Amino acid sequence: MNNVELAQSFVLHSRPFKESSLILELFTLDHGRCNVLARGVRGSKNSHKRALLQPFQPLAISWVGRSELKTLKGFEATERSYSLVGVPSLSGLYMNELMLKLLIQWDPHPDIFQCYQSALFRLSGNENPSVVLREFELQLIDELGYGIDWLHDIHGDTIDSELDYGFLPEQGFVILPQAPKNALKAQGKHIEAIANHDWEQSGSLALARKIGRTIIDPLVGYKELNSRKLLQQTLAIR
Template sequence: MRISAEPAFVLHARAWRETSLLVEVLSANHGRIGLVARGVQGPKRHPLRAALQPLQWIRLEAVQQGELAQLRGAEALDAAPRLVGEAMLAGFYVNELTLRLTPRDDPQPDLFAAYARTRERLRALQPLGWTLRQFERDLLDALGSGFDWSVDGDGDPIDPAARYRVDPEHGPRRVLSDRGAGDRSGAATGRALLDLAADRPPVPEDLPGLRRVMRVVLSHHLGPRGLKSWEMLGGLPSSRDRTTGRES
């Protein structure tokens, strides 16, 4: 199958054999595609190499042959965001999460749009914590594993004054107040869940709980093997957005 003039975002590229790359992209019409880019590495810099950097938006030509497609050409459609520090790790996280949870050759137009929005938010240096929670929500929705964050798992409206844990299969479950503070520590406020449902930035003190409940849901779908980016973010002196005090 010929793939022609296909818009895509580069998720990952790694060396393969002596002069080639294995590249993973999220494409507009074919979902995630694995590509073999032959002859792009060597003593002389190949013009295609610059277009195959993570977060780069490209237009590609390829021929699908079994599990992997053979890359025939690619051109950059803009300049990839120049990210440093925690923003760079956030970009790595978005790419790694997309790689781990999306199947190959399954069109995901909503996810493609969500990725494009997230990429621009990272470029614009928007608060990392909220940017990542938005992407996690949109990714789960695109894959059919999301929730209506305005109601709990039984269909009752979320109480903004209550706290909730999130069952990855059932949805939000209210934490009973008589169980004590220890039971509430891994929960998010109802106010934060309603903000997520409304695509409204939560107050800074609500972001840590929202991060924790989303981590529970994502870990369920990822299985026993976590993400390298989680380990990297956990090793930083602070996992908070230094410009806003919000956790990333």
């Protein structure tokens, strides 16, 4: 992968490199997550270029190089940037941090790319950020091989909206009282609502968030995600 032309990309994060350069952490449609060195873009003469190398801006990026760190050759905006402010912006940064933590380099996930771009579009349209994030988390978990069967318990029996269950990571739902005491408790009606993406059902979003965290937290080594902490603090103030 020495020479790549116009890869559909988003900048997930960037950090300074030496006096005038940036290392861009990208998420691309065809190549997955990768790092690219953008030489000289921090100089005052290139401020207009640097303005495009921001999160939530759809880009076509070209690079060269034999090493793991590629060198930026050129880039252009393919669409207008998704305008995210406040909670939607923090929600987008949370998705970025999740992908930086959970996706390995050079492992394409085109479905996640499409889901991510769709989530940015929905956030820019003032859709409920909690709904957007829960659906993104669940698809990300599924793509990484930790998908949840929302329709059946671990014995293959159909989830009953009238019953209560316990959730066991990497296993699924167990009817109470058979589940261990430390299992995450879940009402059948909320499990059904999540399966149907029925977020109007009171309690479904909260359950999806709790289950998502029980799966994601071990995958990130139980380390605190800065964007999630800031998002939670912002929501608590509102």
